[in-house]
Amino acid sequence: MVKALIAHKAGGELQIGEWEKPVPKGNEILVKNKVVALNPVDWKQVREGFGSLGFVLIKYNFAVPQWPFVVGADTAGVVEAVGPDVKNLKPGDKVFAFAGVGSLNYGTYAEYSLLVENLSAKEASTIGLGTLTSAVAFYHLLKLPRPREHQSFFRPEYLLIWGGSSSTGNYAIQLAKLSGYTVITTASPHQHAYLQELGADVVIDRSDPEAVTKIREITRGRLRYAYDTISSATADLAAQALDQEHESHLAVIAGAPTGSYPKVKEANSFGVSFYEELGELLAAGVLRPNRYEVLPNGLAGIPEGHARLAAGKVSGVKLVARIDETP
Template identity: 40%
Template sequence: MSAKIKAVVLHEKGGQLVVEEVDKPTPKPQPNADVPGEQGDLLVKIKTVALNPVDWKQAEIGFFIDGYPVVLGSDAAGIVEAVGNGVTGFSVGDEVMAYTKLGVPGGYGAFSQYALFEAASTFKKPPHLSWEEAASIPVGSLTAALGLYHNLNLPLPTENPSFFREEFILIWGGSSSVGSYAVQLAANTGLTVITTASPKNHDYLRSLGAAHVLDYNAPDIVDQINSITKNNLKYALDVVSSESSNIALKVLSQNGKLAWVAGPPTDKKEGVQETSVLLGECHRDPKGSLKTLNRLLKVVEQLLIEGRIRPNNVEVIEGGVDAIPDGLQKLKKGVSAKKLVVKFD
């Protein structure tokens, strides 16, 4: 008889998130992962989980869900309890953090006392980071990295690129989790970062490496950006909405590139390429996107170890699995420049 554990379960689209007992998962092989040594799962005892807007949106809208009942949650840190077949480089007792499979039944959801971490999307936790900080990293950093280095095709910061002239990037929504990692990664890549936020978060974003921090509510925001870039902006990453994607589109020059996370632009601009950043699809295309994700994970992991990027500011919620539903409601009401992280026993 399988051991039982507590998890937050969603039984239907738009349903209530219910804390109940489920079977403790066991690692599964992933023979098509195409990432040597990382073609399988780790069973991890969860120490902390971070809450993301995608979590409550999934529950309400039902996107990226392969079937019900399902345990949601995709940002977690913990200790490896078992290593699946086909996995090398990880051992029982390792401290890890991961972006877990989004909306996949069968033990992959992070809102649980134990969860399966796909090895290809799992980081080793740097020892200088707390458990709370560790859980704040995977989804935000990997979404930012995917947007910058896959969608926008920028050079990797670990390749020590340097631009011989000033090259700008606009990151709309810099104080969000994804935005704050994007600011740091772009600065490490050698770009001059322009970002937007409410004034109370401007100093924070400058401390992350932003050269220009603008009030997103400013009525002349387009003129401000054009004045800085002299109408020569080639790269933009929007993490907020279709409305802000439209503004990014407006300030991009011919042959510019826009990557968006939260909503496509409803306007069009000739000569500008726009693409969506789809972290949630990476494990659904194991021979392509998962390999890309694993490569970017190694880059982020190295920068974390070297102290070149730092985790989000976090607000800790005590109470483990039972505290997650209320935590998601708090997140839905709005959180600024910090990540809500639930601490387990």
Template identity: 35%
Template sequence: MSGAVPTTMKAVIVQEGKRVQVKEHPVPPLRDDDILVKTVAVAQNPTDWKFVDFVQNVGTILGCDWSGYVVAAGKNVTSPKVGDHVAGFTQGGTFTDGGAYAEYVRIPADLSWVVPEGSISHEEAATLGCAFWTAAQALYHPTRLGLVEPPEKVNEEHWIFIYGGSSSVGQYAVQLAHLSGYKVVTTASPRNFDYVKSLGADEVFDYRDPEVVQKVKAATGDSLKEGFDTISLKESQALTAQVINPTGGKIVLLLNPIPEAKVRDDVHVGYTLIYTSLGREFNLRGSHYPVSSEDRAHMAAFLRKVPALVKEGKVKPNPVKLWKGGLTAIQDGLQYMREGKVSAEKIVYRVEETSP
């Protein structure tokens, strides 16, 4: 089947001037431990437009989240097999041979997961990428929050705070923490209260409420020791630290800590960066990130659990907003997200809809 793979493909390539363009691009060459996937659906994340606007690695393939079929496998790969429906995450906007917004994506075999037959669609599977992996890394990695990881459960009443429960990352964090047996308190807009509760949140409060800190503390008996800020603006970082109990604790952010957001010395502030789970060194905004074998091994182990979680319905994909037009429509989808119009849903594109 690998003989049927073309040498070039359509891909969304970062251009000068904070824009992207669909161009003919080489299909990444297969390596011994890789699979090559023909993409069916790809999903959009805030990191995509930020790479276009602020990182600007011109000539690289954009996009992180993908779902498709294995069309070729390296000689060392026993699973997944050619023909399997697989999904995963890759670092878009960084490499010329990696990125999801393309007709083909190459990925290490153990950094993909097989979508159980009859479980979820390609569009839904594509949403279980950047945000889902980030939630898992933030909650479970020993150097992040180090919580009890499914299928194990915490054996006592233990509250966890998640700021931004209706965000893409927040939706998965709420579900995973609930699966691990934690009591979950989160924030959201009132219109999303019922939805985040359906994902497993025990208590939800309006992040705009001037009394939100007091209400979170009252609901949890002022017992919070851990917090995860899925938004990581100045206000959210400060609030996440403020809800921690009087003896202190630990919070994890999606972005670097903002010095002005520090409100307590007894709360350890760390952050998580999901790209380190991919086992490839990279440079990002002036910083060099070497290969982290620890981060890669943790994620590869977690991904082995994902097919069962999906098959048993224990993890719900983000609600899908299908954006018509395939790869050629991504420029418009990025602008829609830049303007802050996405709420509690994931923009997804079907690659086959791409115009010539």
């Protein structure tokens, strides 16, 4: 048996308890989790009620394999054992991976969890949910050039990222810059210097009532691409900043805009082909990981982290927990 943070029922509190240690089969990998990262999908998965996930209105407590089960998707750890069909990984390899959502024994809020080997060791060690979310929005939905297809524009080609201080926004800024775009983003003033370090060309106070007007002035009303990482309300602001006379494009991950924007094409809800490129970007040091905040008490600190995420009280950092600090 191993220690895990267990969800026993929809809407119930997560509780530390004993969980049977998984055994890898086929192309599965058993990982001894060292550090796990929190994502909004984690608390939404077990909460009762309704909300948005990506582009879709959903009922919370989705993708539950059974009750009880272990939540969690992002992990950094060491391969403990591998199934008989695994070819690219071996015990002792260090990995960082997005384990997936909705499969029993794949939840990372535990001392040990499973992964499926559908990536090489190099690829699996570099992929996270925030990065992949932005990659899907840019390179699959908006059809932007990838970093290795970097564009040199005769004049600035702007891309707006509403919510640059979110974990997804951090990666979005870097990917957009690597693809050759002039990046405009929004954030609280205390985040501006850091986002400029990541590559943002213009950072605007997210609370500025003139934010949309300022963006339209900078882009002369010809902004073609925007990406919202926050909510339906901010998706409306991003849509308003776009070109209203010619076709423009908006990708959202946390709620569609509620207003009518006839010239704005909204990208609705890409994968393995991007992982190798992502690994190269991280290995080369041109894509920087999120800043992070370590929650106290390991697994026991995760529920408080979920509460902060749900209340919108996390800005500019990724919340993580060290498994070995669990009481």
